[in-house]
Structures are given as structure tokens and as C-alpha cells.
Amino acid sequence: MLTDSVLTVRELQMTFPGGREGLRRRPGVKAVDGLSFDVRAGETLGLVGESGCGKSTTGRMLVRLLDPTGGRVEFQGQDITRLGQRELRPLRSRLQIIFQDPFASLNPRQTVQQIIAAPLRAQGVATAEIRREVRDLVRLVGLAPEHLERYPYQFSGGQAQRIGIARALATRPALVVADEPVSALDVSIQAQIVGLLERLQRELGVAYLFIAHDLAVVKHISHRVAVMYLGRIVEIGDKAQVYGDPAHPYTKALLSAVPLPDPAAERARERIVLLGDPPSPANPPSGCTFHPRCPQAQQICRTEAPLLQIAGPGRREVACHFPQNAAH
Amino acid sequence: MTLLQVRDLAVEFSTAEGLVRAVKGVDFDVERGRTLGIVGESGSGKSVTSLAVMGLHRGAEVTGSVDFDGTELIGAPDETVRRLRGRRMAMIFQDALTALHPYFTIGDQIAEAHREHFGSSRRTAWARAVEVLGDVGIPEPARRAGEYPHQFSGGMRQRAMIALALSCEPELIIADEPTTALDVTVQAQVLDLLMKLKEERGLGIIMITHDLGVIARVADDVLVMYGGSAVEQADADALFTAPRHPYTRGLLDSLPRLDAGGAQGEEAALRAIPGSPPSLLSPPAGCAFHPRCPLYAAAPQAACTDARPPLVQVAPSGHRSACVHPEVASPC
Numbered sequence: 276m277l278t279d280s281v282l283t284v285r286e287l288q289m290t291f292p293g294g295r296e297g298l299r300r301r302p303g304v305k306a307v308d309g310l311s312f313d314v315r316a317g318e319t320l321g322l323v324g325e326s327g328c329g330k331s332t333t334g335r336m337l338v339r340l341l342d343p344t345g346g347r348v349e350f351q352g353q354d355i356t357r358l359g360q361r362e363l364r365p366l367r368s369r370l371q372i373i374f375q376d377p378f379a380s381l382n383p384r385q386t387v388q389q390i391i392a393a394p395l396r397a398q399g400v401a402t403a404e405i406r407r408e409v410r411d412l413v414r415l416v417g418l419a420p421e422h423l424e425r426y427p428y429q430f431s432g433g434q435a436q437r438i439g440i441a442r443a444l445a446t447r448p449a450l451v452v453a454d455e456p457v458s459a460l461d462v463s464i465q466a467q468i469v470g471l472l473e474r475l476q477r478e479l480g481v482a483y484l485f486i487a488h489d490l491a492v493v494k495h496i497s498h499r500v501a502v503m504y505l506g507r508i509v510e511i512g513d514k515a516q517v518y519g520d521p522a523h524p525y526t527k528a529l530l531s532a533v534p535l536p537d538p539a540a541e542r543a544r545e546r547i548v549l550l551g552d553p554p555s556p557a558n559p560p561s562g563c564t565f566h567p568r569c570p571q572a573q574q575i576c577r578t579e580a581p582l583l584q585i586a587g588p589g590r591r592e593v594a595c596h597f598p599q600n601a602a603h
Numbered sequence: 604m605t606l607l608q609v610r611d612l613a614v615e616f617s618t619a620e621g622l623v624r625a626v627k628g629v630d631f632d633v634e635r636g637r638t639l640g641i642v643g644e645s646g647s648g649k650s651v652t653s654l655a656v657m658g659l660h661r662g663a664e665v666t667g668s669v670d671f672d673g674t675e676l677i678g679a680p681d682e683t684v685r686r687l688r689g690r691r692m693a694m695i696f697q698d699a700l701t702a703l704h705p706y707f708t709i710g711d712q713i714a715e716a717h718r719e720h721f722g723s724s725r726r727t728a729w730a731r732a733v734e735v736l737g738d739v740g741i742p743e744p745a746r747r748a749g750e751y752p753h754q755f756s757g758g759m760r761q762r763a764m765i766a767l768a769l770s771c772e773p774e775l776i777i778a779d780e781p782t783t784a785l786d787v788t789v790q791a792q793v794l795d796l797l798m799k800l801k802e803e804r805g806l807g808i809i810m811i812t813h814d815l816g817v818i819a820r821v822a823d824d825v826l827v828m829y830g831g832s833a834v835e836q837a838d839a840d841a842l843f844t845a846p847r848h849p850y851t852r853g854l855l856d857s858l859p860r861l862d863a864g865g866a867q868g869e870e871a872a873l874r875a876i877p878g879s880p881p882s883l884l885s886p887p888a889g890c891a892f893h894p895r896c897p898l899y900a901a902a903p904q905a906a907c908t909d910a911r912p913p914l915v916q917v918a919p920s921g922h923r924s925a926c927v928h929p930e931v932a933s934p935c
Binding site for chain 1: 644645756757758759786787788789790791792794795813814815816817818819820822839840843844853854855857858859860861862870872873874875876877879880895
């Protein structure tokens with residue numbers, strides 16, 4: 276474990292029970308299958324992957340909105356994997372979450388004042404202090420005090436996300452799990468919210484686990500990046516390594532699939548087009564789960580799942596029998 | 604002859620809160636074998652424009668001219684439009700699961716379109732369905748034609764919808780955010796397929812999207828929409844290398860990029876456009892972008908607020924921009 280780590284995750288698992296089929300129960304779905312990673316104080320770890328890879332399930336387990344079926348989550352040195360709701364409450368002030376849909380995550384019958392005050396009230400902060408804090412928070416996220424008496428429907432998507440961010444930051448958390456916080460927003464607004472999250476990190480020292488499918492946004496905001504495929508991390512490391520010199524064939528393919536806003540570059544580009552769709556976690560392939568789509572797959576890939584291990588210099592780790600970064 | 608010629612297209616809806624002018628006079632052409640990209644944020648009017656072209660606007664007041672290969676569609680009898688729609692011009696939607704009927708097999712839905720437009724026999728229509736499913740890269744098309752939409756994965760469903768659009772050999776395809784719901788690796792497959800079909804069959808394509816990367820990948824010509832109007836129009840290379848309208852520039856500056864700086868060190872801060880897109884119920888006077896415009900903020904001009912600036916040519920090769928600021932408005 277790293278000494279400056281605010282969150283330590285080891286062998287985390289989530290198996291959702293299978294549905295019934297007559298008298299029998301279908302086997303469970305392994306949405307997350309043995310994740311291990313750390314988030315350091317004040318940094319942003321980006322968690323990227325395609326739909327169904329388990330990234331949102333991971334985020335929900337970390338704040339205990341879902342109970343993991345295996346593995347361990349340590350937050351600031353304390354094992355929170357099996358804490359009950361009452362024991363979790365004091366921790367919630369330091370471990371917060373921001374959701375994708377700002378409107379679905381704000382109570383439509385509460386004013387902005389009530390929404391942002393809720394976490395402070397839950398922590399037993401005095402009423403007079405709450406008023407002052409809430410006024411500071413709305414300014415901090417770029418809203419005005421006159422917004423406090425309004426209701427969520429009176430705001431645009433970008434402004435509503437600012438309210439969600441103010442609520443998450445109200446109790447000065449050490450870590451915020453941000454689950455696709457900008458993917459529902461228009462491009463011009465997305466840049467405002469990304470800028471806001473970055474400024475808040477500089478000013479408050481908060482760490483983010485930034486979950487997203489948009490590789491360009493993750494590259495912009497993250498210090499380190501973890502790439503997920505079918506419930507597992509296939510590559511994790513500093514942003515410069517993962518984006519500049521990807522080692523896993525899936526990371527390479529993913530990066531080459533993103534269209535660049537530059538027509539000349541697009542025409543010149545060599546693209547690794549993967550065949551088929553991501554497989555279903557209900558019925559994962561044998562061995563390395565990426566092997567049916569992998570252009571480099573060999574015999575061993577069909578039978579043996581590769582472990583996440585150090586590849587080349589730095590602390591980049593990759594789960595591949597044949598890593599492809601420049602150092603290899 | 605130009606395949607599709609749209610002139611001064613305007614679309615208005617009356618709502619309980621008042622009149623919404625969703626599209627305010629848009630002009631564009633689509634040529635055979637070329638892709639026109641229409642890019643804009645939510646509420647820019649890009650989807651309404653495409654629905655109006657297809658005659659799929661419910662309860663809206665549509666004015667202007669939509670000329671499809673010599674046939675005027677605005678004000679034409681329903682029967683005229685119905686005979687073209689699905690036959691010579693077809694549409695691909697974002698969400699294949701809602702666009703396809705859940706109770707009928709994929710093959711039945713494609714065959715039905717073919718029978719409707721060509722009066723073909725069941726057997727011929729089914730054979731055609733299997734053929735186009737194969738054309739769009741669906742493995743084992745004869746078997747998959749007998750399956751229902753829910754049995755297809757997201758990418759395969761999108762291919763099935765493209766097959767449905769292609770079944771009657773259209774000349775124009777309008778694709779409204781066709782890959783937005785797909786993962787990037789699957790998006791790459793679907794975009795490649797559309798580009799291949801354009802080249803092989805000389806299709807005209809209108810690609811509507813909010814994603815400038817998708818535009819750069821597939822579009823030959825680009826129309827940028829904001830608040831119901833076209834603010835810039837250019838070929839794709841000119842638009843991305845030398846954008847003229849401050850909104851287009853702002854949009855490009857606010858994009859996080861995979862291909863710039865950063866990989867070895869710090870990222871340049873994103874230059875976000877301040878404020879939000881305009882309300883269509885109470886749009887700003889004059890240029891809809893002026894409340895967010897850096898040029899207006901630096902040097903406000905009466906012309907920015909007096910009237911909506913027209914699209915004027917700003918460079919050779921038909922690059923047009925709708926901005927009155929002198930550094931934009933003067934041709935280079």
C-alpha cells in the first residue's frame with residue numbers, strides 16, 4: 276500500500292445474482308472481477324472503459340451504494356468494506372459522489388439551499404454556520420446567492436451539475452467519486468465543468484476518481500488512468516504512459532478508435548478496428564477476456580488469464596501476455 | 604444535378620409557453636457521393652432540420668424550400684413525400700431500439716419496406732432483407748433476419764437499421780447521431796460502414812452530430828448551427844484549420860483533445876465558452892451568440908444586437924460565416 280493513498284482497493288468483486296430459470300438459478304454475473312488500485316491524496320485517477328465494463332459498479336461500491344461480494348476497500352486507512360450504515364455516516368462527509376444526470380440526482384421539491392445544506396445537516400453542523408457555508412459554496416462553484424431559493428428545474432444542465440458539485444464538496448471530502456459527471460452536457464458546458472473540477476482540486480486538495488467513457492476528457496483531467504475491460508483493469512499508469520505509449524492491445528485499439536477533430540489527421544491515421552462487440556459479462560470468454568477481439572492473440576491467451584503486472588519503466592501495470600509498449 | 608437543395612428552411616412550433624422558432628432560415632446543398640455534417644449543441648435546430656427535410660415534423664409550421672432531385676417537398680401532397688421517404692431518402696436514428704418495432708423480426712421489417720415501395724413478393728422482399736443485412740456486415744444474415752431487435756447487440760442493431768435504410772436503394776441518407784449511443788470501438792465500425800457505402804453507391808449523406816471528431820472523420824462539408832441558425836459553412840478542412848465564426852472557434856477551443864500537448868506533461872486549460880446555449884422561447888436579439896461571444900464582449904457593435912447577421916462568404920471555396928465583426932466578416 277502507498278503511504279499517500281487516500282483509497283486502497285484490493286481484489287474488489289461484484290457478482291450480481293443470476294435470474295431464475297424454472298427451479299434453477301442462472302450463474303451470477305461478474306460485473307467486477309478482482310480490481311486492485313490506489314487513489315492518492317489530491318490526485319485524479321481516471322477510470323475508462325466501454326459500457327458494461329463495470330466502471331460505474333466500481334464507483335458505487337467505493338461509496339458503498341452497492342455492497343461488494345468480495346475484496347476490500349480501505350478509505351484513509353480504515354477498512355470500510357463491511358461497515359454498517361451507521362458506522363459509515365461519519366465517513367460520508369469525507370467520501371462523496373457526483374452523478375451523471377444532474378436532474379435525477381437533485382430532489383425536485385427542494386431548493387438549492389436545502390439541497391446543498393443536506394450533507395452539512397446530516398453531519399450536525401449548526402444552522403447559522405450552514406447558511407454561511409452554503410453561500411460560500413454556491414459562489415465557489417460559480418453560482419450566485421440569488422439562486423439559493425430556486426428549484427432544480429429552473430436551471431440548465433450545466434448549472435444543475437454545479438449544484439451537485441457544491442453538495443458533494445459541502446463537507447470538504449478527501450475523495451469524490453465522479454461518475455460520468457460531464458457526459459450529459461453540451462461540449463461548451465462540459466469544458467466549464469471540467470475547468471471547475473480542476474480549480475476545486477487545486478483550491479481544496481480533493482482527490483477524484485473520475486469515471487468516464489470519453490477518453491479525451493479523461494486524458495485532460497487525470498493524473499493517472501486505469502483502463503477497464505469486462506470487469507478487470509487491463510492497464511493502469513501515469514497518463515503520459517497510458518496515452519503516449521499504450522501497452523495493452525485494447526488500450527491501443529480504444530485510443531485509435533476515437534475520431535480526432537482534425538480531418539487531415541483522420542485521413543492519415545492508422546486505425547486498429549476491433550471486430551465484434553464487447554462480450555457480455557454474463558458469459559465471459561476463457562483466458563484473457565479480450566482474446567476473441569485481440570489482433571495479437573496467441574494460444575496462451577485463450578487459456579490463461581494474464582495478471583496485472585509492471586511493464587517497463589515507471590509504475591505502469593498491464594494485464595497482457597504480450598505487452599506492446601516501446602520498452603518491450 | 605444537386606441531390607438535395609434546401610433554401611430558407613424555417614420550422615416553428617407553437618407551445619403552451621409561446622412560439623418556438625426552432626430553425627430560422629437555413630440553406631444547404633447535398634451532392635451525390637458527399638457527406639454534409641451538421642454540427643451543433645442541444646437546441647441548435649440540427650435534428651429539427653433533418654426531420655423537416657424528411658417531412659416528419661409533427662404539428663410544426665415549415666416554410667422555405669426543400670428540393671429533392673427536382674421535386675419540391677414543402678407543401679407537396681403527403682403522398683409525394685411518402686413515396687420518396689424510405690425509398691429514395693432514408694433516415695437512421697440514434698436509438699435503434701426505439702426506431703425498430705419490437706414485435707416484428709428484423710427481416711420482416713426490412714421486407715415490409717421493400718414490399719411497400721416496390722410491390723415485391725414476400726419471397727423477393729425477404730431475400731432482399733437477407734442480402735442487405737449481409738451488406739452491412741451482419742454475420743449469418745439468413746439466420747439473424749429471423750430474430751427480433753432485442754436479440755441484437757447495440758452495434759448490430761445499428762447495422763440492422765442501416766440495412767433497413769439501404770433496402771430500397773436510397774440516394775440520400777440522413778443519419779441523426781447514429782453512433783452517439785455506441786461504444787467507440789463499435790462507433791468506428793459503423794462510421795467505416797457508412798463511408799464505404801457512400802463511396803461504393805454514391806450516396807449523399809447528412810450526418811447530424813454534436814461530436815466534432817465524428818464530423819472530422821466523415822464529413823466533406825460542414826454546417827455549424829447555433830440557436831436555430833447556420834453560423835458557419837465550409838468544407839471540413841477549412842472549418843477545422845481556419846474556423847471563422849467565434850462560436851465555431853469557441854467550440855473547438857473547449858474540446859479536450861487526444862492529439863494535442865499533454866501526453867508528456869501538463870494539459871493546456873480548456874477555454875470554455877461562458878454562459879449557456881440560448882432559450883428558443885426567448886432568444887437574444889440579433890446574433891443569438893452575442894451574449895457568449897468574446898468578440899462582442901471586447902468590442903460590442905450595434906450590428907450584433909440589431910439583426911441576425913446573414914451568412915456571407917469570407918473566403919474562396921464557399922467558406923461562409925454569419926458574423927459582423929470585421930475580422931470575421933471581411934474576405935481573406
